[in-house]
Amino acid sequence: MNTWGVTVYGNPCRECRFDWSISVEAAAALILDVPDRYAKLLEGQDGSARHPDLTWSVGAYVCHVGDNLRIFAERMWSAVEAKQVHIEGYDQDDLASVRKYEYIPLDTALWSLSHAAGMWYEAYEAAFGREATFNHSERGPQTLSDIVQPAVHDAKHHEWDIRRSLAV
């Protein structure tokens, strides 16, 4: 079980109900459904809906989940292909600011998310086959499960954020 995730969000997650005891294989497989789930959820939307408690619009969440998957795809690929296992945290709000999420059309964000999910799964399969491990600057030594579960939770949690933003 992912102790970081359980400590921060509870098990299951207090908000999106993600179960942190899910196996790494089952968790990873969920990423393949994310682009379709997001596209269906956002059908007929322009991406501008925003929950009053949240800073980001639903379109910005799509951009964030795509960026997060792409970043972690690169990290898994780096560990396998270049034996570069060091991971530094990144500030998601800084990234949103420099990327100007609010100006990325929803259809573009969904297209990008679809590619990011494919990249992520390709890197996951490579990392799983070679039993990759990582070293996070703040969280210390990380197994593949420690890397996979937070990425999958991020996608599930923001699906929950998008759902409640559209329900307002």
Ligand SMILES: [Zn+2]
């Ligand atoms: Zn959650």
